[in-house]
Amino acid sequence: MGRKIAREEAMKLLFQMEINNNFSNSIVEEYLEEKKPKNRESEYISDIISKAIQNKEYIDSVIEKHSKSWKLNRIAKVDLSVLRIAICEINYRSDIPLEVSINEALEISKTYSNLESAKFINGVLGSYVKRLDEKDE
Incomplete structure (x- = not known):
């Protein structure tokens, strides 16, 4: 199991x-005992x-802010889990480059959700990263 698979397992657990x-x-x-990574x-x-659990409130506020008026309860649970990770x-x-986090989130969403979800996730993450970049300037 590599980082890519570990990321998928983390998404499944979340x-x-x-x-x-x-x-x-x-x-x-229990999950780790069963999977034995x-x-x-x-x-x-x-x-x-x-x-993710410790910072769930903040992470969820980021998702809501950058999902263009979508409430958390309207977002597919898989997509929500991918975004949280x-x-x-x-x-x-x-230790994980920003681009890797975004790319892996898109790949996971394409595997476990659908193309529309990947576009949605890309939009949310792109909006968030743009805001982070603006803060750095």
Whole structure:
């Protein structure tokens, strides 16, 4: 399992947590026990999920702000999970280039959702990154 697959597994786990409305650490532990990823992948999944849960309110506010009047409950759960992972990486994982986070989010959405979702995700992430770039100037 490489980083790409670990990212997909993190999205699936976050999706499962969203569907069940259960964001507890025990869910993460059970998931990792069942999947048995290698140490590096396990560390990535644990870290990104932990950061996504800890910063969920902020991440969700970013998604709502940049999704052009879409409320979170109208966004497909898969797309929401993909966006949460990507925004979490952009904000809290300096070891992952911004372009990689965006590209991987688009690839995951094409695999687990549809082309329209990929366009939506690209729009949300593009808007957010543009705002980040403007802050740096």
